Amino acid sequence: MSEEELPEEETKALAEVKAWLERKIAELNQEIEMIRKITSYIDELLAGASFKRADSLVSRKPEQAPQAKPILEKPSIKVIRSRNGAVLATLTYTKDEARFQISPDLELRRDDKPFSSFLLRKVLEAMTRDDEERVRSGELDREKMVKYEVVFDGDRVSEILVKNYRDDARLRDLINSVRWTLETVSGR
Numbered sequence: 001m002s003e004e005e006l007p008e009e010e011t012k013a014l015a016e017v018k019a020w021l022e023r024k025i026a027e028l029n030q031e032i033e034m035i036r037k038i039t040s041y042i043d044e045l046l047a048g049a050s051f052k053r054a055d056s057l058v059s060r061k062p063e064q065a066p067q068a069k070p071i072l073e074k075p076s077i078k079v080i081r082s083r084n085g086a087v088l089a090t091l092t093y094t095k096d097e098a099r100f101q102i103s104p105d106l107e108l109r110r111d112d113k114p115f116s117s118f119l120l121r122k123v124l125e126a127m128t129r130d131d132e133e134r135v136r137s138g139e140l141d142r143e144k145m146v147k148y149e150v151v152f153d154g155d156r157v158s159e160i161l162v163k164n165y166r167d168d169a170r171l172r173d174l175i176n177s178v179r180w181t182l183e184t185v186s187g188r
Contacts, residue, residue, distance in 0.1 A: 030169055034176050037122055080179050088182035091175065098171060100160040100178050106186055108157040110150075114184040115157060123177040124148045124162070127170065146170075 006014075078091040080100070088106060092099045102108055108115055127146045134140035144164050151159035160178065165171055 030172060034173060034180075037177070038118075038180060040122065078175070080175060080182070082179075082183050082186060086186065088186065089178060091178075093171065096164060098162045098165055098174055100162075100174075102156075102158055102160070102182070106182060108182065108185050109155050110152060110157060111155070112185055114181040119160075119177055119181045120150075123173065127165075131164075 073094045075092045075094050078093070079087055080089045080091055082088055087103050089103055090101045092101070110116065124146075128148070131140060131145040135142050135145055144166065146165055147163045149161045149163075150157060151161070162174060165174060
């Protein structure tokens with residue numbers, strides 16, 4: 001049977017299935033990339049490599065956080081939960097900014113290895129380096145570069161703010177990375 005002989009309904013159904021498969025492939029590729037990042041992090045932990053501490057970050061109390069510029073766009077809110085349903089963080093985001101407010105019940109410290117060596121170094125600093133390279137090559141304006149800020153209450157991480165994440169894939173990576181970090185810390 002040639003393609004011209006397919007009924008219109010069947011052609012439409014095949015096109016929908018193909019679009020679904022392409023979306024699924026993209027999702028699975030993102031999942032594979034996240035698993036690779038996590039595996040790399042675990043390899044480093046197992047190798048006993050020395051880790052850069054987050055002590056170099058500026059420590060501030062949450063009430064000293066800079067006031068966000070008025071956003072015309074209404075922010076979306078997402079609760080990030082562990083596999084067993086415990087609230088890990090609340091994400092408030094727009095197309096330009098993602099703000100993770102860590103659950104007060106969770107003790108995420110600046111020197112916790114999942115935070116300092118994975119979330120900061122492997123995820124956020126890697127995004128920053130990628131953007132710096134894109135700025136150098138002229139693909140990206142400097143003001144569109146990803147920027148992040150961590151707000152501390154003493155040694156406890158209370159908030160993570162990421163600006164200019166730019167696309168849904170990066171937001172998903174951020175959500176998955178924050179969830180994994182917080183689940184790892186809460187499992188201790």
